[in-house]
Amino acid sequence: MKNPIRSMFFSLGLLSTALFANAVFAGDAKEGAKLVAACSACHGADGNSAVSMFPKLAGQGEKYLLKQMMDVKSGARSIPQMAGQLDNLSQTDLENIAAFFASKTTQLSGSKDTKVQLNSGVQVSSLDLGAKIYRAGNQESSVPACSGCHSPTGAGNSPAGFPHLSGQHADYIAKQLRDFRAGNRTNDGDAMIMRGVAQHMSDAEIDAVANFIAGLN
Numbered sequence: 001m002k003n004p005i006r007s008m009f010f011s012l013g014l015l016s017t018a019l020f021a022n023a024v025f026a027g028d029a030k031e032g033a034k035l036v037a038a039c040s041a042c043h044g045a046d047g048n049s050a051v052s053m054f055p056k057l058a059g060q061g062e063k064y065l066l067k068q069m070m071d072v073k074s075g076a077r078s079i080p081q082m083a084g085q086l087d088n089l090s091q092t093d094l095e096n097i098a099a100f101f102a103s104k105t106t107q108l109s110g111s112k113d114t115k116v117q118l119n120s121g122v123q124v125s126s127l128d129l130g131a132k133i134y135r136a137g138n139q140e141s142s143v144p145a146c147s148g149c150h151s152p153t154g155a156g157n158s159p160a161g162f163p164h165l166s167g168q169h170a171d172y173i174a175k176q177l178r179d180f181r182a183g184n185r186t187n188d189g190d191a192m193i194m195r196g197v198a199q200h201m202s203d204a205e206i207d208a209v210a211n212f213i214a215g216l217n
Helices: 004-020 037-044 060-072 089-100 126-136 170-182 191-200 203-214
Strands: 115-117 123-125
Touching: 037 089, 060 089, 115 126, 115 203, 123 126, 126 203, 170 191, 170 203
Parallel strands: none
Antiparallel strands: 115 123
């Protein structure tokens, strides 16, 4: 029998190749700097948000940033705080904004030495469990290693559109995973990559991997 996790990564690789083989980075960071004043209120002037509910954009891949903005503008991704924010921006504007934030450096949020409670009631180290899930996944529940798409250091895969995770706010990561798991966030494509991963993750695993990612570099 095929290893389900190995098969999943093979499928993701094919999907990445098919979708992004002809992608081109077109943004102008200098032009983008002229357009981000409104973004800074939530995401910080350089994309390093100080509030955990708002994601850090600094150092994020251009393709991922552009896709998220396009999805917000089209309604494919619902973020109430961004309602109407992008309506008057052109495709070129969005590309330039993406290039601006991609050119910045992510500041690590930092992990915490805490405990999480498994479904069995046993409490374990959040960092140990988070590192295990991120690097090796959970074969018993068919959760693949996060590092397969997001890289061992959390740098992501910019050409493939897989986001940079390193240093992101733990609260934000955890919320996105729960939203994917619940089907409240659905803009991961027809392949439902993140929904397929998150549906198998427990609350403890989500909180642990989010905490681990916040300090990963």
